[in-house]
Amino acid sequence: MSQVLDTPPPIQAPADDLKALAARHGLSVSGARPSLPEYVRQLWARRHFITAFATAKLTAQYSEAKLGQVWQVMTPLLNAAVYYFIFGVLLGTKKGVPDYIPFLVTGVFVWTFTQSSIQVGTRAISGNLGLVRALHFPRAALPISFCIQQLQQLLFSMAALVVILLCFGVPVSASWLLVIPALVLQFTFNAGVAMIMARWGAKTPDIAQLMPFILRTWMYVSGVMWSIDKLTKKDHLPHVVMVLLQTNPAAVYIDLMRFALIDSFHAKQLPPHVWPIAVGWALLAGLGGFIYFWKSEETYGRG
């Protein structure tokens, strides 16, 4: 490496003057975190990107399949068919729940929405480092966009669900309109949790390996396949466990959806104070998750 010696020494510039020069012309430090209101403004400015990215991901999913977008409805229908086969035909279990198949399928679809939002949220930053390192945008756009993609997926599932409900003789009623507030609240909750997970996942990608186990445990305690109401009616459970089961956000959103859609699922089967709890979880996770995610904005995709 004698060549290196032949070249002139590196140029050194005086540091103080450069700082003063930058200050005089109002230059800002590159890559600094914006204030919270500014961040919200930037995010709002990118709203079209957020939705376009979600839709693009969704359509890209089945673009190589011959049936194409038909799979958007086929996949949830097939899912439901599998559950019907196992629980309705093989096990023949109704567990004392009227309209068990609609009960089960509603639970599965609504749970899947929360589960996959959290899963994609965990990988929202760590799985898209290329994008994060190439372009400037508020990083919260990624977890939110992925949650919107899951919401779009759920809407396709809901279309399949309506078919199933009608097949099982569940009447159409005005209470179906309650689906809208329930979905808005659940989406807010999901997006919040997804943002929290995105920050953790960005720092420690290993979390993505743990999530399947945590989520499966959460699913089993959330009454996806059984009725929490039946369990809590018995007296042998400690009070703490009962309260935990009833305030579990996943269970709350699942039961709200069942209440909205299935006529044999009565208001008295809902946990007490269900709407305030649903709103509380949405606000807590949504706002808290957003602020928590923003706090670390400048570190995503670096190092």
Added chain:
Amino acid sequence: MAEQSEQIQQTTHRTQQTGQIMQSERIPTVVADGVDIVYRINGTGSGRGSATAALNRIMRRKQAEKAAGVRRVHAVKNVSFVAYKGEAIGLIGTNGSGKSTLLKAVAGLLPVENGHIYTHGQPSLLGVNAALMNDLTGERNVHLGGLAMGMSREQIKERYQGIVDFSGINEKGDFITLPMRTYSSGMAARLRFSIAAAKDHDVLLIDEALATGDRRFQVRSEERIRELRETAGTVFLVSHNNNSIRDTCERTLWLERGELRLDGPTEEVLKEYEAFTGDKSNKTAKKPAPKKAA
């Protein structure tokens, strides 16, 4: 005092080259002030990738980076420069000398260890690649890429035809409505450049983008970069193609092993650089040497 002499030194460089920009009009757009950039890499060292090494790393995160097998790579060392509005600056240096790293730091996408980088507006890397999806049509990718760069829907609609025409995708048939996975690598690269170059950037950072596409597209790209420079602000170009630097930039920074070796008019820096790399071809090689047919 020292700053004045610095400015004078800079202007003398430039007046020889262009002479059209007066000293009073010179507005700095990027100021790098003693910048150090260090990469930390997990999973090196003696217990490479083993479970104990990983545990060690988690337990003693801060105290003993080195013992836990984290290696530090000092990629850019104490680099300072001032870039002005209307300049096109070439970045040259042998592989692994820190050119791309420096660009990423200017874009605010990598943290600096020491020193500061001040910028006017938001410098952007010319790269929408990551936002595009191969399974979508070229048409949808133009929209998606534009939105990802922060353009509004109206802006994209306005410039859509321009982007498609510039990319030349439709010259050989209606390819823009086909999924991008069906494009040849050259076609895809041209579309990506066209999308990225459609936005007006304050400070534009280009990393070897001109090496893609055929000669005709390269000429068009260089023209577009000159346009961007006039309307926007400052252009940085990283390239191993000295002719492309010569055609586009009047000022060049030479990075070697993370250190800024030379900063001056392109011709002078390139002469030194070519002497350093032992490139005899110099100006005569306007065209890249023809490759042997496979």
